[in-house]
Amino acid sequence: MELWFTEKQTESYGxxxxxxxxxxxxxxxxxxxxxxxxLEWGTMLTLDDMVMTTVKDEFVYHxxxxxxALFTHPNPRHxxxxxxxxxxxxxxxxxxxxxxxxxxxxxxGKVIEYSKKYLxxxxxxxxxxxxxxxxxxxxxxxxxxxxxxxxxxxxxxxxVGPAVELFSKGFYQGxxxxxxxxxxxxxxxxNPWFKADLIETVNRxxxxxxxxxxxxxxxxxxxxxxxxxxxxxxxxxxxLQVDATAIPELDTKYYSPRLHHAAFVLPKFVxxxxx
Amino acid sequence: MELWFTEKQTESYGxxxxxxxxxxxxxxxxxxxxxxxxLEWGTMLTLDDMVMTTVKDEFVYHxxxxxxALFTHPNPRHxxxxxxxxxxxxxxxxxxxxxxxxxxxxxxGKVIEYSKKYLxxxxxxxxxxxxxxxxxxxxxxxxxxxxxxxxxxxxxxxxVGPAVELFSKGFYQGxxxxxxxxxxxxxxxxNPWFKADLIETVNRxxxxxxxxxxxxxxxxxxxxxxxxxxxxxxxxxxxLQVDATAIPELDTKYYSPRLHHAAFVLPKFVxxxxx
Numbered sequence: 001m002e003l004w005f006t007e008k009q010t011e012s013y014g015x016x017x018x019x020x021x022x023x024x025x026x027x028x029x030x031x032x033x034x035x036x037x038x039l040e041w042g043t044m045l046t047l048d049d050m051v052m053t054t055v056k057d058e059f060v061y062h063x064x065x066x067x068x069a070l071f072t073h074p075n076p077r078h079x080x081x082x083x084x085x086x087x088x089x090x091x092x093x094x095x096x097x098x099x100x101x102x103x104x105x106x107x108x109g110k111v112i113e114y115s116k117k118y119l120x121x122x123x124x125x126x127x128x129x130x131x132x133x134x135x136x137x138x139x140x141x142x143x144x145x146x147x148x149x150x151x152x153x154x155x156x157x158x159x160v161g162p163a164v165e166l167f168s169k170g171f172y173q174g175x176x177x178x179x180x181x182x183x184x185x186x187x188x189x190x191n192p193w194f195k196a197d198l199i200e201t202v203n204r205x206x207x208x209x210x211x212x213x214x215x216x217x218x219x220x221x222x223x224x225x226x227x228x229x230x231x232x233x234x235x236x237x238x239x240l241q242v243d244a245t246a247i248p249e250l251d252t253k254y255y256s257p258r259l260h261h262a263a264f265v266l267p268k269f270v271x272x273x274x275x
Numbered sequence: 276m277e278l279w280f281t282e283k284q285t286e287s288y289g290x291x292x293x294x295x296x297x298x299x300x301x302x303x304x305x306x307x308x309x310x311x312x313x314l315e316w317g318t319m320l321t322l323d324d325m326v327m328t329t330v331k332d333e334f335v336y337h338x339x340x341x342x343x344a345l346f347t348h349p350n351p352r353h354x355x356x357x358x359x360x361x362x363x364x365x366x367x368x369x370x371x372x373x374x375x376x377x378x379x380x381x382x383x384g385k386v387i388e389y390s391k392k393y394l395x396x397x398x399x400x401x402x403x404x405x406x407x408x409x410x411x412x413x414x415x416x417x418x419x420x421x422x423x424x425x426x427x428x429x430x431x432x433x434x435v436g437p438a439v440e441l442f443s444k445g446f447y448q449g450x451x452x453x454x455x456x457x458x459x460x461x462x463x464x465x466n467p468w469f470k471a472d473l474i475e476t477v478n479r480x481x482x483x484x485x486x487x488x489x490x491x492x493x494x495x496x497x498x499x500x501x502x503x504x505x506x507x508x509x510x511x512x513x514x515l516q517v518d519a520t521a522i523p524e525l526d527t528k529y530y531s532p533r534l535h536h537a538a539f540v541l542p543k544f545v546x547x548x549x550x
Contacts, residue, residue, distance in 0.1 A: 013292050013315035014290070018287035226502060254544065259541075262536075
């Protein structure tokens with residue numbers, strides 16, 4: 001018998017992947033979690049039937065959440081990751097020696113637990129002594145910490161289920177307040193083919209709060225449309241003003257100093273969404 | 276009953292789209308052709324069960340085949356399109372007033388016929404008086420024309436079926452000879468996630484023939500992995516030396532003067548394939 005996992009990315013379109021084995025299928029307190037072994041993408045974590053990460057293509061998302069902001073801020077000592085319980089963003093953050101402490105707040109401890117067990121190449125750095133892992137509500141954490149972080153990264157699920165609040169204007173205001181006076185935040189903001197409205201709304205909201213707002217893209221094959229956007233809000237530093245020749249060459253597979261500026265040059269139809 | 280078309284992009288991965296209606300399903304002399312109405316992507320042309328183009332996302336591929344080369348060559352008067360019977364590349368070529376004549380050579384007249392009937396927004400310019408449409412063998416046409424074209428665009432299917440020869444070194448040598456002394460060619464060269472070997476091979480072959488070889492990418496949601504590569508070989512003009520501020524703003528949805536250089540900045544794992 002052939003088993004295939006199909007994610008309906010819209011009502012009438014999806015991706016489908018052949019499955020060798022199901023390691024975990026569990027309704028947690030927050031979402032439907034599955035850890036499956038696919039032939040094409042290796043081990044895959046899904047939440048509410050949406051692909052969160054796979055061993056084969058995870059590097060794109062995790063690198064592109066972490067590095068553009070960390071190479072824009074000149075001294076990112078304190079970093080917060082909201083969501084991201086699989087640990088992939090933390091792994092990339094740990095590549096920056098300037099980071100003294102990174103706090104990860106994920107609402108679902110099961111994501112952390114199963115990622116450590118089944119996704120060791122992704123979650124390995126969650127045990128780094130520079131990392132503090134908190135199982136808790138990122139929205140609350142943001143509102144309880146003022147002037148605390150240099151960089152905040154929002155590695156949320158899509159705006160359904162537990163992550164709805166993480167796309168609200170109140171959340172972005174909370175992030176602004178939780179950042180230091182020269183802080184930067186970045187959030188994954190879905191894809192422009194099926195979620196153009198979301199990108200427009202987030203962009204408008206963030207622009208009302210942050211003086212510098214930039215959007216960049218990356219190709220993530222297992223995410224809807226393969227084209228993902230990230231929205232950066234900054235109080236002081238502009239990623240487009242960074243001297244890319246001064247960025248060191250990290251051990252990465254997608255991000256590079258050369259890509260730092262190019263990633264912000266958007267296809268025209270995306271550019272038009274965030275004008 | 277719900278009908279879904281599934282393209283197995285690899286043995287163990289694919290995309291799936293809900294189908295409202297099947298207009299055409301026909302074994303032509305060269306391939307299995309289907310024209311179907313999908314809910315997500317509008318009318319879709321498939322050849323041998325592979326998505327060739329859809330009304331919703333076709334602009335990316337067609338703009339990105341045509342404009343980078345046409346804005347690199349200072350005087351592209353004579354253009355050849357090999358394949359591309361749907362007419363999308365020709366439509367973009369016709370946006371360049373410097374082009375006096377564009378020749379399209381597609382081996383399968385049925386693709387042209389059904390595209391005119393079911394994809395009028397894509398095929399409309401095939402009747403432009405500046406266009407000559409030839410139903411014939413592109414490989415032969417190339418070898419029968421020497422020093423004839425300023426720009427040659429290879430809009431082929433994947434390297435299976437009738438297009439196998441269009442990825443051979445002999446074909447690239449033929450293209451070199453069919454180009455004038457300052458000519459440029461561009462070919463679609465598949466995706467780096469599943470076809471890394473192909474990209475490496477083509478790059479190596481083209482570098483042995485053309486002094487200037489550049490690779491660029493675009494996001495095409497309905498193509499495998501969503502990330503597509505294009506390989507450009509040039510005798511004289513370097514796309515990276517183009518003054519992008521002098522590129523006019525065409526009526527496009529993906530390509531822009533701003534994207535001209537950025538599209539050539541590759542994700543690091545792609546960069547490593549073509550070093």
